[in-house]
Amino acid sequence: ETGVTQSPTHLIKTRGQQVTLRCSSQSGHNTVSWYQQALGQGPQFIFQYYREEENGRGNFPPRFSGLQFPNYSSELNVNALELDDSALYLCASSPRTGMNTEAFFGQGTRLTVV
Protein backbone atom coordinates (compact mmCIF):
# COMPACT_ATOMS: atom_id res chain seq x y z
CA GLU A 1 0.00 0.00 0.00
CA THR A 2 1.53 3.29 -1.07
CA GLY A 3 1.17 6.45 0.96
CA VAL A 4 0.33 9.97 -0.18
CA THR A 5 2.75 11.18 -2.84
CA GLN A 6 3.21 14.74 -4.07
CA SER A 7 5.04 16.17 -7.05
CA PRO A 8 7.20 18.04 -7.61
CA THR A 9 9.10 18.25 -4.31
CA HIS A 10 10.48 21.71 -5.04
CA LEU A 11 9.49 24.42 -7.47
CA ILE A 12 10.62 27.96 -8.24
CA LYS A 13 8.26 30.28 -10.08
CA THR A 14 8.20 33.95 -11.00
CA ARG A 15 5.57 36.33 -9.68
CA GLY A 16 2.54 36.38 -11.99
CA GLN A 17 3.06 32.86 -13.29
CA GLN A 18 0.77 29.89 -12.79
CA VAL A 19 1.64 26.62 -11.05
CA THR A 20 0.11 23.15 -10.78
CA LEU A 21 0.89 20.83 -7.90
CA ARG A 22 -0.06 17.17 -7.91
CA CYS A 23 -1.09 14.66 -5.27
CA SER A 24 -1.76 10.94 -5.39
CA SER A 25 -3.95 9.82 -2.52
CA GLN A 26 -3.31 6.74 -0.45
CA SER A 27 -4.88 3.58 -1.82
CA GLY A 28 -8.54 3.32 -0.87
CA HIS A 29 -8.86 7.00 0.06
CA ASN A 30 -11.48 9.11 -1.74
CA THR A 31 -10.98 12.42 0.05
CA VAL A 32 -8.11 14.82 -0.57
CA SER A 33 -7.39 18.07 1.27
CA TRP A 34 -4.80 20.73 0.50
CA TYR A 35 -3.01 22.89 3.06
CA GLN A 36 -0.56 25.79 2.84
CA GLN A 37 2.17 26.04 5.45
CA ALA A 38 4.17 29.25 5.68
CA LEU A 39 7.52 29.15 7.42
CA GLY A 40 7.14 28.80 11.17
CA GLN A 41 3.36 28.45 10.99
CA GLY A 42 0.87 25.64 11.20
CA PRO A 43 -0.77 24.41 7.99
CA GLN A 44 -3.79 26.39 6.78
CA PHE A 45 -6.69 24.64 5.05
CA ILE A 46 -7.14 25.55 1.38
CA PHE A 47 -9.89 23.17 0.24
CA GLN A 48 -11.06 19.58 0.22
CA TYR A 49 -12.23 17.33 -2.59
CA TYR A 50 -14.52 14.36 -2.14
CA ARG A 51 -15.48 12.18 -5.07
CA GLU A 52 -14.36 14.83 -7.57
CA GLU A 53 -16.37 17.67 -6.00
CA GLU A 54 -15.13 20.54 -3.82
CA ASN A 55 -16.30 19.80 -0.28
CA GLY A 56 -15.22 22.79 1.77
CA ARG A 57 -12.91 25.73 1.25
CA GLY A 58 -10.75 27.85 3.52
CA ASN A 59 -10.05 31.55 3.36
CA PHE A 60 -8.11 31.56 0.08
CA PRO A 61 -8.84 33.64 -3.04
CA PRO A 62 -10.34 32.14 -6.21
CA ARG A 63 -6.94 32.05 -7.91
CA PHE A 64 -6.40 28.92 -5.81
CA SER A 65 -8.34 26.17 -7.54
CA GLY A 66 -8.30 22.42 -7.63
CA LEU A 67 -9.40 19.24 -9.29
CA GLN A 68 -9.91 15.66 -8.25
CA PHE A 69 -9.80 12.86 -10.80
CA PRO A 70 -11.74 9.57 -10.95
CA ASN A 71 -8.76 7.77 -9.40
CA TYR A 72 -8.97 10.30 -6.52
CA SER A 73 -5.66 11.95 -7.31
CA SER A 74 -5.78 15.72 -7.15
CA GLU A 75 -4.25 18.93 -8.46
CA LEU A 76 -3.84 22.32 -6.86
CA ASN A 77 -3.59 25.22 -9.29
CA VAL A 78 -2.50 28.70 -8.34
CA ASN A 79 -2.80 31.55 -10.84
CA ALA A 80 -1.13 34.96 -10.78
CA LEU A 81 1.45 33.89 -8.22
CA GLU A 82 2.39 36.36 -5.50
CA LEU A 83 5.49 36.43 -3.35
CA ASP A 84 3.37 35.49 -0.30
CA ASP A 85 2.39 32.24 -2.02
CA SER A 86 5.85 30.94 -1.19
CA ALA A 87 5.19 28.08 1.22
CA LEU A 88 5.12 24.33 1.72
CA TYR A 89 1.97 22.90 0.13
CA LEU A 90 0.70 19.76 1.79
CA CYS A 91 -1.78 17.24 0.51
CA ALA A 92 -3.70 14.95 2.86
CA SER A 93 -5.90 12.00 2.03
CA SER A 94 -8.56 10.30 4.12
CA PRO A 95 -10.53 7.11 3.59
CA ARG A 96 -13.76 9.13 3.49
CA THR A 97 -15.05 12.54 4.31
CA GLY A 98 -16.74 13.15 7.60
CA MET A 99 -15.87 13.82 11.14
CA ASN A 100 -13.93 10.89 12.53
CA THR A 101 -11.40 10.03 9.90
CA GLU A 102 -7.64 10.18 10.16
CA ALA A 103 -5.70 12.34 7.71
CA PHE A 104 -2.48 11.11 6.12
CA PHE A 105 -0.12 13.68 4.66
CA GLY A 106 2.37 13.65 1.83
CA GLN A 107 5.88 15.06 1.94
CA GLY A 108 4.80 18.38 0.51
CA THR A 109 5.83 20.63 -2.37
CA ARG A 110 8.08 23.56 -1.52
CA LEU A 111 7.03 26.48 -3.73
CA THR A 112 9.25 29.53 -3.96
CA VAL A 113 7.94 32.60 -5.81
CA VAL A 114 10.58 35.12 -6.86
Next chain:
Amino acid sequence: KQEVTQIPAALSVPEGENLVLNCSFTDSAIYNLQWFRQDPGKGLTSLLLIQSSQREQTSGRLNASLDKSSGRSTLYIAASQPGDSATYLCAVNFGNEKLTFGTGTRLTIIP
Protein backbone atom coordinates in the same frame (compact mmCIF):
# COMPACT_ATOMS: atom_id res chain seq x y z
CA LYS B 1 -13.50 31.56 16.37
CA GLN B 2 -12.11 28.04 16.51
CA GLU B 3 -8.44 28.18 17.38
CA VAL B 4 -5.68 25.82 18.45
CA THR B 5 -2.74 26.95 20.55
CA GLN B 6 0.50 25.21 21.39
CA ILE B 7 2.76 26.51 24.13
CA PRO B 8 5.72 26.61 24.37
CA ALA B 9 6.89 27.28 20.82
CA ALA B 10 10.18 25.55 21.57
CA LEU B 11 11.41 23.09 24.18
CA SER B 12 14.84 21.57 24.90
CA VAL B 13 15.11 18.47 27.05
CA PRO B 14 18.07 16.20 27.99
CA GLU B 15 18.01 12.73 26.48
CA GLY B 16 16.21 10.13 28.56
CA GLU B 17 13.76 12.49 30.21
CA ASN B 18 10.00 12.19 29.97
CA LEU B 19 8.23 15.25 28.58
CA VAL B 20 4.78 16.66 27.91
CA LEU B 21 3.67 18.81 24.99
CA ASN B 22 0.54 20.89 25.34
CA CYS B 23 -2.31 21.76 23.01
CA SER B 24 -5.36 23.87 23.82
CA PHE B 25 -8.44 24.58 21.72
CA THR B 26 -11.26 27.06 22.01
CA ASP B 27 -14.32 24.95 21.19
CA SER B 28 -15.07 21.80 23.19
CA ALA B 29 -17.37 20.44 20.45
CA ILE B 30 -14.61 18.63 18.61
CA TYR B 31 -14.81 15.45 16.57
CA ASN B 32 -11.23 14.34 16.90
CA LEU B 33 -7.73 15.54 17.58
CA GLN B 34 -4.58 14.40 15.81
CA TRP B 35 -0.93 14.78 16.78
CA PHE B 36 1.66 15.03 14.02
CA ARG B 37 5.42 15.11 13.81
CA GLN B 38 7.19 17.27 11.23
CA ASP B 39 10.89 17.14 10.45
CA PRO B 40 12.44 20.31 8.95
CA GLY B 41 11.13 20.98 5.45
CA LYS B 42 9.19 17.72 5.38
CA GLY B 43 5.60 16.61 5.44
CA LEU B 44 3.53 15.55 8.44
CA THR B 45 3.67 12.11 10.03
CA SER B 46 0.56 11.14 11.95
CA LEU B 47 1.40 10.00 15.48
CA LEU B 48 -1.91 9.54 17.26
CA LEU B 49 -5.59 10.17 16.58
CA ILE B 50 -7.99 10.63 19.48
CA GLN B 51 -11.70 10.51 18.81
CA SER B 52 -13.96 12.83 20.80
CA SER B 53 -15.31 9.88 22.80
CA GLN B 54 -11.83 8.79 23.92
CA ARG B 55 -9.70 10.03 26.80
CA GLU B 56 -6.33 8.79 25.60
CA GLN B 57 -4.42 6.87 22.98
CA THR B 58 -1.05 5.16 23.22
CA SER B 59 1.55 4.15 20.65
CA GLY B 60 4.90 2.91 21.89
CA ARG B 61 6.54 5.65 23.96
CA LEU B 62 3.81 8.13 23.05
CA ASN B 63 0.60 8.78 24.96
CA ALA B 64 -1.93 11.42 24.02
CA SER B 65 -4.73 12.54 26.29
CA LEU B 66 -7.85 14.54 25.59
CA ASP B 67 -9.95 16.63 27.98
CA LYS B 68 -12.71 18.26 25.96
CA SER B 69 -14.26 20.07 28.92
CA SER B 70 -11.08 22.02 29.56
CA GLY B 71 -10.15 22.27 25.87
CA ARG B 72 -6.80 20.55 26.30
CA SER B 73 -4.73 17.72 24.94
CA THR B 74 -1.27 16.57 25.96
CA LEU B 75 1.30 14.44 24.18
CA TYR B 76 3.51 12.55 26.61
CA ILE B 77 6.84 11.22 25.32
CA ALA B 78 8.61 8.73 27.55
CA ALA B 79 12.37 8.20 27.68
CA SER B 80 13.14 10.83 25.04
CA GLN B 81 15.75 10.13 22.36
CA PRO B 82 17.66 12.47 20.00
CA GLY B 83 15.60 11.05 17.14
CA ASP B 84 12.50 12.56 18.76
CA SER B 85 13.78 16.03 17.85
CA ALA B 86 11.21 17.55 15.51
CA THR B 87 8.26 19.93 15.48
CA TYR B 88 5.09 18.47 16.96
CA LEU B 89 1.78 19.77 15.65
CA CYS B 90 -1.65 19.40 17.16
CA ALA B 91 -4.66 19.50 14.81
CA VAL B 92 -8.33 19.59 15.73
CA ASN B 93 -11.30 18.53 13.62
CA PHE B 94 -14.11 20.85 14.68
CA GLY B 95 -16.49 19.12 12.29
CA ASN B 96 -16.22 21.41 9.28
CA GLU B 97 -14.30 19.22 6.85
CA LYS B 98 -10.89 20.61 7.78
CA LEU B 99 -8.16 20.31 10.38
CA THR B 100 -7.28 23.42 12.38
CA PHE B 101 -3.62 23.37 13.39
CA GLY B 102 -1.61 24.94 16.14
CA THR B 103 1.72 26.53 15.28
CA GLY B 104 3.63 23.62 16.78
CA THR B 105 6.24 23.01 19.45
CA ARG B 106 9.81 22.61 18.24
CA LEU B 107 11.37 19.89 20.39
CA THR B 108 15.12 19.42 20.76
CA ILE B 109 16.48 16.42 22.65
CA ILE B 110 19.98 17.11 23.93
CA PRO B 111 22.29 14.05 23.83
